[in-house]
Amino acid sequence: MSTLWEASFDTPLRVVGLGKGLEDLRDLGITIGQVISKIKEENRYPILFLLTSKGHVLLPSGMSEKVIVTQDKKEIPLAKLAVGERAAIVNFRGGRQLRESLTILGLVIGEEIQLKTLLPVMRYLCLVDDKRHIALLSGLATKIWGRPASGRESCQLPLSPMGEPFQVEKLLGSKRAHMNLGTIGIRPQTLLRLKGIEPLPPLCMGEECAIIIETALGLRLCLDKNQAENIWVE
Structure with a gap:
């Protein structure tokens, strides 16, 4: 157990204690048992929208840095393409x-791809197993691979038809991404419905803002150091 101030970034954290004077946070839904993440505002990397021989693919910039392509006889990260x-x-x-x-995703050695555009980080609003609503940022949403109920070929969740049942087949990316998705109940065989997409609003960080937290429902809050030191997580 540690304070939120001491905790690592971009890792699911379960709230286990709230200090005095944090009633306003309780009113916003930050309660004991809530899963939150401590995030960096500068982590709003764009998403690469690619065209491959198999169709369109969405690739977070972190993954695109690890894909090496050749251009003008030089090898460069995919993220460097215009x-x-x-x-x-x-x-x-x-x-x-x-x-x-x-x-x-169809990205294999020898495959020619085209960078169609760069997409801003978005928030994907989903219904999980027809029971509860969550909000996923682009980086995690693109790591959910499954099949729409209409019989279309398997695809990433953001590329599935709006409102149509989507059964998760596999989680992509790192073990940390799998853990983050598992924490909010998304695993193979989970049924999702994409209910809406909205841009991530700009977050104004004033002089008192020390850290930013986000809940599984997509609520983003700026906290000062005193607040962060009075929230205990594990």
């Missing part, structure tokens, strides 16, 4: 889990 440019994949900088995820 919009509209084409290049062939020649290597990966990552382990087995990354390679398996990229293969599922």
Whole structure:
């Protein structure tokens, strides 16, 4: 157990204690047992929208940095391509889990891809097992692979039809991504429905803002150091 101030960034944290004077946070839903994440505002990386021989793919910039392509006889990370440019994949900088995820997406060595555009980070509003609502940021949403009920080919959740049942087949990305999704109840065989998409609003960080937290429902709050030191998590 530690205080929120001491806790690591971008890791699911369960609230186990709230100090005195934090009644306003309780009113906002920050209660004992709530799962939150401590995030960095600068982590709003764009999403790469790619065209491959198998169709469209959404790739978080963190993963795109590990895909090496060749252009003008030079090897560069996929993330360095300009919009509209084409290049062939020649290597990966990552382990087995990354390679398996990229293969599922159709990104294999020798494949030519085109960077169609860069998308801002969005919030995907979903219904889980027809019971509860959650909000997923782009980075996690793109790591959910499954099949729409209409019989269309398997795809990433953000590319599925709005409102249509979507059964999760596999979680992509790192073990940390799997853990983050599992914490909010998303695993293979989970049924999701994409209910809406909205841009992530700009977050104004005033002089008193020390850290930013986000809940599984997409609530984002700025906290000062005193508040963060009076929230205990594990």
